[in-house]
Amino acid sequence: MRITNMLHFSEYHRYYVVRDFSLSSMDLKMLSTIYQPMIGAYAISLYHTLYQQLPADKVGSSLMEQQRKLFLSLELEGGERGRKWFIEQTSKLEAIGLLKTCRRFVEASDDYVYEYTLYAPLPPEEFFKNQHLILLLRDKVGKYMVFSLRDELISAEHEELREANSENLSVPFYELFRLNTQVVDYELEEALFDAAGTKQDQSRPEVVIKGFQYSDIIMHFPRESGNRAYVERLKYEPEQMAQINFVAKKYGLYLTDMCRLLDEDGVFDPNGEIALELLQHKANSMFRQDKKRSEERARYLARVEQGRGAASEAAVSKEAAVEKAVEMEFYLGVPDIFQGECNQHQYNFILRNEPYTFLLEKIFSKGTVPDGLLDTLAKVDLNYGLSDEVINVLIHYLYVNKRSWSRASIEFSVTDMLAKQVGTYEEAVQYIREQSKYKDAKSSPRGGRTGASSASSQRGGTRGKAKPQLPVVEDKPAAASQRTAEEREAMRRRAQMLDGKI
Template identity: 55%
Template structure:
């Protein structure tokens, strides 16, 4: 039980106990043999006292009483010391899964009420499948005692059962019984719905989906809202409450955001049914807006760090080897030499390098956004981004978003992470472009000549591909002719 202020938990506050089970002889043995060594005899005594608040042949809620009766039953003195002892013992029960404490606010009495929700002990087989409980008990009683307890509580199967094949001879329900499916009893279903407790919905949500329970939502929901009646009806509409929690979990909504969405118009139909598509659409808008704010904050923080780091004194500049020097573009001729230009690309931030390439000194917002994304989302180093800027200018590529992202994606795919790798990448791209243009020029010239000749003859035909002419029959190649053939073969392979 988490209590930060002892004045919010006193013996004068009222309480009730909820349980939906009855303890058997096996459960009592599990409490004594398994749980008591882990939490202590006093904690098991608290559990037993809470269990006795409701008759043994009934399940549900006990009547509201002051916690003073609990303190007197447990021989705890009313006061801060007794409260701390009680909180400590209930915390142990909560840690091993025997208890859950809920604090509820009752508007009619303007006060808080504590609800102690009891859980039955685990069955022996299920207990030993629970690793953290098993290891905790091992630490308390020892390994050999634990194995002895397992043999005492779980009887092994007879010999020969392991290898024997079994056949299920059980009769299913619908082979023996027939229900009247033509009549739907509305009054019966309404009675079950009215008798359903908030505890039923809370167990399913907390254990299965870890979502918001009905009390959590209704306490935060505005009283004067026109959707108040619809939200109150969620107490009996477990299916709608589950859908709300699924959407809240999918789009990472807080309890406050969930209540705000349920307060908006068109989320519920006139009959109180939840419009799931509308709620999901509005939740997606919340999610996108929140993500956009986080991205903007992350970008803003990322911008501050490099500026401060660049202003620090004693920052060492990275040198560039002459083998990896890039040519100075024409727009910088007379402003810097080759060494200075490459030192700028290697050490300056990409924002400053971009300004140098735009004569007006103001970089368009679209270009800045693309390079900002490459820097913060793609995580390319500054020196690689600077080489990318140089390549975009010298190769006369378009400064459009798609063109820049295409080159950046190619760099990421080829694992370009250093200045030297980026320079090699740009040189390879330049060589590939030259070969492509040279091949296209040759093909275009040959095709143009043949097409012109065909037009002169008044015919339209496909261009004839060049073929290798055969040598003279029974003729031998001279060394010069053989060398010429090797030269032409290398050119055809694309290795000039």
């Protein structure tokens, strides 16, 4: 029993005992001859005292009483000394699997109630299959005494029948009995369902926290922290411990990192609840910082390795010894900057076999390659794991399509390639071709769509009334010849007649 504060465990706290078995003569002999030498007579007497809290012919839960009754039955003195003795004996019973202790908080009384669940002793066959129990018994009574106890409790099988064939002659249930399934008894089914539900709740397993335990966190957490009181409450809050372990697993945090986050201001609200959004935000920031430092460290180590003369030369010679050919269907066109320097076969051979730094030096021939671009491509090479041939195809795509050379643009394309599992030269070529087709289709005029829409509108005229076509005012060219004097005079008279002057 793990009790850190003696004020939480006293003879005035209530308790009850749960068991679902009754001790047989074999169980009593196992307790006296096997279990008692391992944990002592005091622990076995405590086991019998707890067993007798419920009548021998009943199973279930006993009445709820104060632990003072147990202390008086065991002749324990009240106070810290008697409590420590009681905790020590229950811990021995728990360690060998005879007892499980739980503590439940009752809101009505604002206090704890202790639940003692007893388990029957293991039968001899199962006990002598448990290695740790046998080793404990050997340490207490000796090896030859263990052999003697085994021979006393287990009768050996007849030697002449060990290798004999066996035939099962037992009769199955439904060959002998026939059940009346025509009558449905709802009251019986409801009673059986309630009993099964109650049994399931009693035998429900405890919440197992995977990841950091409370003991690990409290051991590494600073004592002078303002959040110390909130962290100590986590011992009785399995849901919050599950949230902490979820955040730690999500962002790959170590125990020291999580303790540092729990020490931050605002992680706990005034009620002691964890502010999950703020905790995840801080954990994400720490994860990004660690990721950035690890990537920089990997690039630095790569530069150190490249600086070593013999090793780098051996690696370069080894890579140069293996030359990869390019199939005709995956040929890429030669950009204008390489026109006159190499043909299409040579250019694709460069993309397939040369490092990306060589291609960058050719593109930026008028000056040095910018450091920001080198750092970005080094991150793509060393941290993201793209090969030189794939990076060369990416550089070709950026240059030919006049895309931006910024870090965001490169990482956007690299992320798309990684998500689509692009890892070889052929896959990279197929990827940029699909991107080019998508870009051409997006930027192409929609004349074909207009024709299709007009055709569909004509087809729709047979089914319903079409919209009327409104006349459009068109610009007419001016007359090529000037009007004569007679025509102008006739027009003037016509205008005066319309005005009523004539």
